[in-house]
Amino acid sequence: MSKNILVACGGGIATSQTVAVKLENLIADSDLAGQVTVEAININQLQTYIKSADIYVSIAQHGEEIYDIPTFSGIPFLTGIGADTEFEKIVAALKA
Amino acid sequence: MTSLLSAEFVAIDVVASSREELLGALADGLEAGGYVKADYKQAVLDREVKFPTGLPTLGLKVAIPHADPEFVKKSFISVARLAQPVDFEEMGGSGSSVAADIVFMLAIADGKSQLTTLSALIGMFSQEDIMSRLRDAATSTDLFTVIDDEIRRSIS
Numbered sequence: 208m209s210k211n212i213l214v215a216c217g218g219g220i221a222t223s224q225t226v227a228v229k230l231e232n233l234i235a236d237s238d239l240a241g242q243v244t245v246e247a248i249n250i251n252q253l254q255t256y257i258k259s260a261d262i263y264v265s266i267a268q269h270g271e272e273i274y275d276i277p278t279f280s281g282i283p284f285l286t287g288i289g290a291d292t293e294f295e296k297i298v299a300a301l302k303a
Numbered sequence: 304m305t306s307l308l309s310a311e312f313v314a315i316d317v318v319a320s321s322r323e324e325l326l327g328a329l330a331d332g333l334e335a336g337g338y339v340k341a342d343y344k345q346a347v348l349d350r351e352v353k354f355p356t357g358l359p360t361l362g363l364k365v366a367i368p369h370a371d372p373e374f375v376k377k378s379f380i381s382v383a384r385l386a387q388p389v390d391f392e393e394m395g396g397s398g399s400s401v402a403a404d405i406v407f408m409l410a411i412a413d414g415k416s417q418l419t420t421l422s423a424l425i426g427m428f429s430q431e432d433i434m435s436r437l438r439d440a441a442t443s444t445d446l447f448t449v450i451d452d453e454i455r456r457s458i459s
Contacts, residue, residue: 217354218371220414222394225425228418250354266395267354282395286360287429 210301212245213260214281215253217267223247226266226281233294239301262300277303306451307380307420312336313447315440317383323348325389326368329381329408338379338410339370346370347408357391357401362434364401366391367425369409378417380424381408384437384446405437423457424450 212230216223227247234243248256250267257263263274266281277300283289312332319325330344347370358365366389388402407424411417427433433453440446 217350218369218414220372220411221367221369221409221421222356222425224414224418225422228422280395282358282393285394285425285428286358288359288361290429 210239210243210261211259212243212262212264212297212301213253213256214245214247214264215250215256215267216247216281217250220249222266222285223249223281226264226284229284229290230264230294230297237298239298243301262297264297306454307378307417308382308447308451308454309379310444310447312379313382313443313450315384315443315446316386318386319389322351322389322391325383325385325406326351326408329368329383329406333379333381333408333410336379338375338377340374340376343370343374343410346374351391355392355394355396357393357403358428359393359399359401360428360434361431363404363438364388365428366401366403366406367409368406369411372412372414375410375412377410378412379410380420381410382406382446382450383408384440419458420454423454426457427453 214223214227224247227245230245263278264281279297283293326347330347333339347368350370351368356367384405388404391401391403393399393401436449440449
C-alpha cells in the first residue's frame with residue numbers, strides 16, 4: 208500500500224508544512240511507516256494535487272467545495288487538542 | 304542555524320484595542336528592524352481576514368499572523384504577550400473567535416528552510432507546561448528565554 212496525504216493551508220509556507228511534519232512523525236511511529244507520503248501545498252494548488260491524493264488534511268476554509276476523498280482537520284495537529292483522535296480517524300481512512 | 308528570535312522583539316504587557324492595531328504595530332516593528340518590506344503590514348492584515356490564524360490552544364490562546372514570503376526580507380519571529388486578550392478568528396474557517404493571549408508574528412522568507420524552527424515553535428502550543436511558562440514569565444527577557452530554550456531543545 209502506498210498512500211498520499213495532502214495538507215493545504217493559505218500560504219503553503221508555515222502551517223501546512225508544520226502539520227505535514229507532525230503527520231510524517233506520527234506515521235513513522237505507526238504500523239503504516241514507510242507506506243504513506245505527506246505533501247504540503249498552497250490551497251491554490253489544491254485542484255491540481257487532490258487528484259493524486261488519498262486523504263486531504265485542511266487548514267484553510269472548507270468553503271463550498273466538497274472533495275470526493277476523505278477530508279480531515281489539520282487544526283488538532285497545531286493545537287494538540289484532539290490530535291490523537293484525528294490521527295486515528297486518518298489511519299482508519301488510510302486502511303479503508 | 305541562527306535563531307529567528309531576538310529578545311528585542313519579545314514583549315509582554317502589550318496593549319492593543321483591536322487586532323488591526325496589534326498587527327499594525329508588530330508589522331511596523333518588523334519593518335523598522337529591516338525584516339520585512341513596507342507592504343508586509345497590509346499583506347498580514349489582508350491575509351488574516353482571508354486565512355485567520357487564531358489557535359484555541361490549551362492554556363494561553365495563540366495567534367500566528369503571517370504573510371507570503373514575497374513580503375519578507377529576512378526571516379524572523381516577533382512575539383507579543385498581551386495585557387488583555389485580542390480577538391482573532393480561528394484558523395480553518397470555523398468562524399469561531401479566539402481571544403489570543405500571545406501573538407507570534409511570523410516573517411518567513413522560505414518555509415522549507417525554517418521548518419524545524421516553525422515546527423518547534425508550533426510544537427510548544429500543545430505542551431501545557433510550556434504554555435504555563437509562557438504565561439508566567441515575569442519579564443520579556445524571561446519570556447524570550449523560555450521560547451528560545453524550548454526551540455533550541457526541540458531542534459537539537
